[in-house]
Amino acid sequence: MKKKTAIVIAVFIAGALIGSCGMKYMGKYVFAKEDGNFRINGSTLTAYLGNDTFVSIPDYVTSIGKGAFAKNTTLQSVELPKNLETIEHNAFAGCTALDDVLLPESVTKVGPGAFQGCTSLSIVEIGSQVSSWGSGVFNDCTALSKLILDEENLYLTYYNGALYNGDMSFLYQVLAGREGENYVMPEEVEEIDTYAFWNMQNVKNVMISENVTKIPSFSMSNMGSVENVVLSTEITTLEEKAFANNNSLKQVAIYNHTTEIHEKAFSSCQNVKLLVEKDSEADNYGKAKKIAVIYEAEYPTDFVDSNVNLEEKPSKTVAVTKKQHVTSKDDEKIEEEDSTEMSEDVGSYEHPLDSQEEGVIGKTIIANGNAVVLIGENNQKVYGKPASQVTEGAVDEASTEVESVKEESTEEIAESETAEEDLKEESSEEQNTKEEQGKNETDKSIEDSQNIEERKYYKQKSLTKYEISETIKEIGRLSFARSGLTTIKIPDCVRTIGYGAFYACEDLKEVTISDKVTDIETKAFADTPWLKNWLSGEESGDGSDFLVVGDGILLAYRGTGSKVEIPTHVKQIGSEAFKGHGELMEVTIPDSVTKINAEAFRDCKMLKTVKGCKGVKTIIRGAFYGTQVDEESLKSN
Secondary structure, eight states: HHHHHHHHHHHHHHHHHHHTTTTTOOOOOETTEEEEEEEEEEEEEEOOOOSSSSSOOTTTEEEEEETTTTSSSSSOOEEEOOOEEOOOOTTTTTOOOOOEEEOOTTTTTTTTTTTTTTTTTEEEEEEEEEEEOOOTTTOOOOOOOOOOEEEEOOOOEEEEEEEEEETTTEEEOOOTTSSSSSEEOOOOEEEEEEETTTTTTSOOOEOOTTTOEEEEETSSOOOOOOOEEEOOOOEEEEEETTOOOOOOEEEEEOOOOOOEEEETTTOOOOOOOEEOOSSSHHHHHHHHTEEEEEESSSSOOOOOOOOOTTOOOOOSSOOOOOEEEEEGGGSSSSOOOOGGGGOOOOOSSSSTTTOOOOOEEEEEEEEETTTEEOOOGGGEEEOOGGGGSSOOOOOOOOGGOOOOOOOOHHHHOOOHHHHHHHHHHHHHHHHHHHHHHTTTTTTOOOOSSSSEOOTTTTTTTTTTOOOTTTTOOOOTTSSSOOOOOEEEEHHHHHHHOOTTTTTTTTTTOOOEEEETTOOTTSSTTOOOHHHHHHTTTSSSSOOOEEEETTTTTEEEEEESEEEEEETTTTTTEETTTTTTTOOEEEEEETTTTOOOOTTTTEEEOOOEEEEEEETTEETTTEEEEEOOHHHHHHHHH
């Protein structure tokens, strides 16, 4: 009783302390039973407190709250739950080690700045149901040069390093890592989002579509490498801070139609010159603001789009009704964001927008030595169903509904060191109980059902041996991940080994897999001594460079040749089997192979020739991401 009383008192004191700081500790936090590092309120993940490199979020989570993973610098990969619907603003902001993200089909909304500052992020797959997309989702994702978008998604369009709405009338973002020096905006574009050109790494020349009539506030601010911008002849207005904080910007071509230029349109652009027509409004503006004006171009004004991967522009013959901007009246007033603010250290990264003033787009913090702008959720964009579902000229009902953005109460997200200590104590008790239960299952466990539940023995270090029942057909995802298993035998009854099933079992050195297994999902044996020893050559196996297990599944490859012929007994190429083999230039796939799994050849940067493939029926999306291979052409063979 004393211990329980102490916990209650601790929670009460925590609430009092937070309340004294202007916050209330009223929310009820429920830990996921599998891992005390998750802080979950209802079905919303409000915070992750761990430091694992790989995290799998429980399936009952439907929303990842704002800032839930913010500034987590150890997270490299995350498995999002299959029932996830919403990723709130700044949810993964500043996760500098995060490498890849797969948005499941259930996701419908991605909030502003959801992945901003994820500087290692290089692969993103977006499902078909996303219909609400925020501003600056990938700001400062400097390694991200392209996206994989489900071809059935009618609400978004990806083309040549940029993301648009369904009919390409609205530009959300040009990816920071987009390849090529020239970006010529497609003629379909009529509007540009806030932060659309944030921190370009390669683009130097930008040409705006003739259908764009204004440059909104901050839409072309902080453009990084951009030196030259050619505005359309139809642009009438340059709003406040439209080109703010562009140290590399050398020339902006402005034509006679531009008659409204905000006095701070070019704030903190130290080196810019305005290419104008004599006696035009832009000419007078430049002289009044002591910005150099020129009448003959110093940089090109007529250039073609860089299309490094020779992508074909999607055919958008049917219009999509325009999106609605979710704003308040005060959002029309955008507060100053001078360049001095870019070096401001505002301290804690946890929920930095809770005290955000109305109308402020975002706040700047220092994350890992870099200035990071945290974007407020008032900038969320919502748009309706594709016009193909309504009669021509009709107003889509969905487009007229402005999604209500409700500010999460501070009582749901309030945090303090005292509260966290209390929660960690509770988590420790749960873990101790879990370990005690695990001791009773060390020698043998028999399952009555056909599946071993996901996360069933997750992190149970005391579980060193396990006998799989003859009734089992599927081993659930992360079911034994990070456990103490030293050996495992997969019997004939098992057909599927789930995602990360044995991930990071640090003592797992012996694995036997029946040839009846037909499906081994991503990271099933990643970071285990068994797989590591084989890849390093410490375990020779049959002496081959190909680790083939189960019913002809090529699980891993350890060769170093530039040309590879896959053995004829292989039926499918497993997830990540050739990942990162930069030396690979040519691969021959036998007719026996019917399936190529996700990321099978990911980041094989020199791979450009694939021979064979005549028997392939299924290529999982992203199998050839980061290669020179046209995945679509393989599918058509």
